[in-house]
Amino acid sequence: MTLEFDLYLQEPKELFVFDSQTYDPFDENALGEAGFDYIVARVIGFWLRAPRIATRVFLPPERITLDMQEKMRRAMRSWCDDLLIANRRERVEFIINNVIFFAVALLMLALNWWLQPVISNPQMVTDANLRSWLGYGLDILLWVAVWTPLSALLLEWFPLYRRHQAYRALRNMEMQVLPQTKD
Structure with missing residues (x-):
């Protein structure tokens, strides 16, 4: 087309x-x-x-x-080349930031995996409501940590890619x- x-x-x-x-x-x-x-x-x-x-x-x-x-x-061509370079740099920075966020998510997963048995042990935390709240709190923290890089990849990377495609099309x-x- x-x-x-x-x-x-x-x-x-x-x-x-x-x-x-x-x-x-x-x-x-x-x-x-x-x-x-x-x-x-x-x-x-x-x-x-x-x-x-x-x-x-x-x-x-x-x-x-x-x-x-x-x-x-x-x-x-020169104008688009400059924009393609800037777009590439932006995409690389985006990937680096999200790799860091993903590493934090993995740390949160390990922390959650280690703390859940401790929190659910009635000898460590005697109050049942507190155990429940701490368990839910860790689960929410884990979901937020995991969702941050996933949502960025799904929702924010694609517009960068579309601009890259548009600049390439205009260059040619x-x-x-x-x-x-x-x-």
Whole structure:
């Protein structure tokens, strides 16, 4: 599947940076954001694999030079490479943090396994209600310790992966630079 985008820009830099000075809210083709952000917002919604992207960038004829298309392709690749590096670093930090949380969860499991027989022994803790409360407290502590890395992996890692997929798709997108025509 190929997603096709037509971007009407006043300056080539608007592909990467929103310029509030040239933005016209009454222009039906005005994006109101950087072209890159516009495309990422639509590509990131694909769950497992980002689609192929084809983009036509329309610029005023006086802004187009002979090598403009190649310059914009190189700029897009460079921009996406930087974002991919930052995303990779973020994913590595995420994995490191969750490995630490998982190690804490294993320690909590060992502590729970060691303390449960002690707490449930009537000779060690004579009050039945206190034994029950301490046993439940350790169980809750264990569940929280185990759930933290699992929920992070299930709920937080996936958006990082989707951004990675979107950046890769934009890095390899087909791009044409065309002159705007007067309607």
